[in-house]
Amino acid sequence: MPDLRDLLRTQAADLGFSICRFASAAEPWSAGERLAHFVEAGRHGDMGWMETTLERRSHPTSMWPGARTAIVLGMNYGPDEDPLPEMADRSAGYISVYARGDDYHEVIKGRLKTLAGQVAARLKADVKVFVDTAPLMEKPLAQRAGLGWQGKHTNLLSRDHGNWLFLGVILTAAEITPDSEETEHCGTCTACLDACPTNAFPAPFQLDARRCLSYLTIEHAGPWPVEFRPLTGSRIYGCDDCLAVCPWNKFAQGAREARFLAREASITPRLGDLASLDDGAFRALFPKSPIRRIGRDRFVRNVLYAIGNSGDAGLVGVASTLTSDASPLVRGAAVWALSRLLDGPAFAALRDDRQSGETDAEVLAEWAGSEA
Structure with missing residues (x-):
């Protein structure tokens, strides 16, 4: 045998x-x-x-x-x-x-x-x-x-x-x-x-x-x-x-x-494409993938940190839009990304405009702690 x-x-x-x-x-x-x-x-x-x-x-x-x-x-x-x-x-x-x-x-x-x-x-x-x-x-x-x-x-x-x-x-x-x-x-x-x-x-x-x-x-x-x-x-x-x-x-x-x-x-x-994903588009982009396990908000958080490291001013628009996202996790990451992409006066102007309507303590802390 x-x-x-x-x-x-x-x-x-x-x-x-x-x-x-x-x-x-x-x-x-x-x-x-x-x-x-x-x-x-x-x-x-x-x-x-x-x-x-x-x-x-x-x-x-x-x-x-x-x-x-x-x-x-x-x-x-x-x-x-x-x-x-x-x-x-x-x-x-x-x-x-x-x-x-x-x-x-x-x-x-x-x-x-x-x-x-x-x-x-x-x-x-x-x-x-x-x-x-x-x-x-x-x-x-x-x-x-x-x-x-x-x-x-x-x-x-x-x-x-x-x-x-x-x-x-x-x-x-x-x-x-x-x-x-x-x-x-x-x-x-x-x-x-x-x-x-x-x-x-x-x-x-x-x-x-x-x-x-x-x-x-x-x-x-x-x-x-x-x-x-x-x-x-x-x-x-x-x-x-x-x-x-x-x-x-x-x-x-x-x-x-x-x-x-x-x-x-x-x-x-492309980072800009990924940052623009809503939940449905996120799931459709990664069918049968382990990436789906972390969910759209956590994934876009990661993408925004990468955007902050990219040095690409062309991504300011998508990051700025996400400061109004429904997820505070995403909004906070967008703030950090913008603090890296914008010069001091531009970031301060955006902060003054967006911070006034913010209610989440963690996102407010991101605005307060981020320095261009």
């Missing part, structure tokens, strides 16, 4: 997965302790769910006591071209590579369920599937299974796929022989740490999410701390700096899954 693991790897490959490996889900690990220190230090920011699910998240068996084996799968989403030049372009918005196609949760979850059904039928054992939506630490499991290692930027890094792997996990009550764990291969390289625009890494292998542009553009719901707004550049959804500079990407390949390929709307979109 062929090895069970080889059969499952073949089935996984047929479903479009780039790699499939196995790890113990029951053995002790130190990942839970590291996560506890991360939360205790407040580095999770507004992501309160990390605190409320901390105990369940600390180990696979804390969430499911019957778990014995983790089948860990990776699906490549590598870009066709180096994204670094795009991030340097202040005239257009930058959207993270992972969000340029369909939402990976939807793509991967269905295929995991198909494979999990085959596992359950073959092994007569319970299974559960996970794609970054439940209290399970996928990256430590992926390292334990040998898919790669958590690099100094804390993301999973593969010698075969670079940084560009989506992860999915099937937990099963069956015992399957584990693969060898991957070791760390970053060496003395600090390219990812040096590239971070906001110095979000207090030390190698540590992240302070509160300073991370991916966290700020996606997870943070309110106005950003002012110190980070100029540092976002043109990044309007996610940030790929620490991923894109990694030397291991020389072995990476472009995505093979058609649903991960970038849509035209996500490649160097």
Whole structure:
């Protein structure tokens, strides 16, 4: 009989997965302790769910006591071209590579369920599937299974796929022989740490999410701390700096899954067009996209911070219009953008005109705190 693991790897490959490996889900690990220190230090920011699910998240068996084996799968989403030049372009918005196609949760979850059904039928054992939506630490499991290692930027890094792997996990009550764990291969390289625009890494292998542009553009719901707004550049959804500079990407390949390929709307979109989106147009522009999760107001907030960094006086009109937007989050971001684009007298005149009718305290604070 062929090895069970080889059969499952073949089935996984047929479903479009780039790699499939196995790890113990029951053995002790130190990942839970590291996560506890991360939360205790407040580095999770507004992501309160990390605190409320901390105990369940600390180990696979804390969430499911019957778990014995983790089948860990990776699906490549590598870009066709180096994204670094795009991030340097202040005239257009930058959207993270992972969000340029369909939402990976939807793509991967269905295929995991198909494979999990085959596992359950073959092994007569319970299974559960996970794609970054439940209290399970996928990256430590992926390292334990040998898919790669958590690099100094804390993301999973593969010698075969670079940084560009989506992860999915099937937990099963069956015992399957584990693969060898991957070791760390970053060496003395600090390219990812040096590239971070906001110095979000207090030390190698540590992240302070509160300073991370991916966290700020996606997870943070309110106005950003002012110190980070100029540092976002043109990044309007996610940030790929620490991923894109990694030397291991020389072995990476472009995505093979058609649903991960970038849509035209996500490649160097014009900031003025994005700022003008209402809720309906926002949803229509990004169908099946993870970008929809943050909603129009938070997205336009990000766009306005990028407009403030663009140096493009031609965007004053759209930013000025948005000082009357229904969302105070958008109005406040528009104020900041204008404070960067207008000279002192022009900004003061606009402030005197618009501030008198404002009632929201946060927006009034933006007017008062912004200086051209």
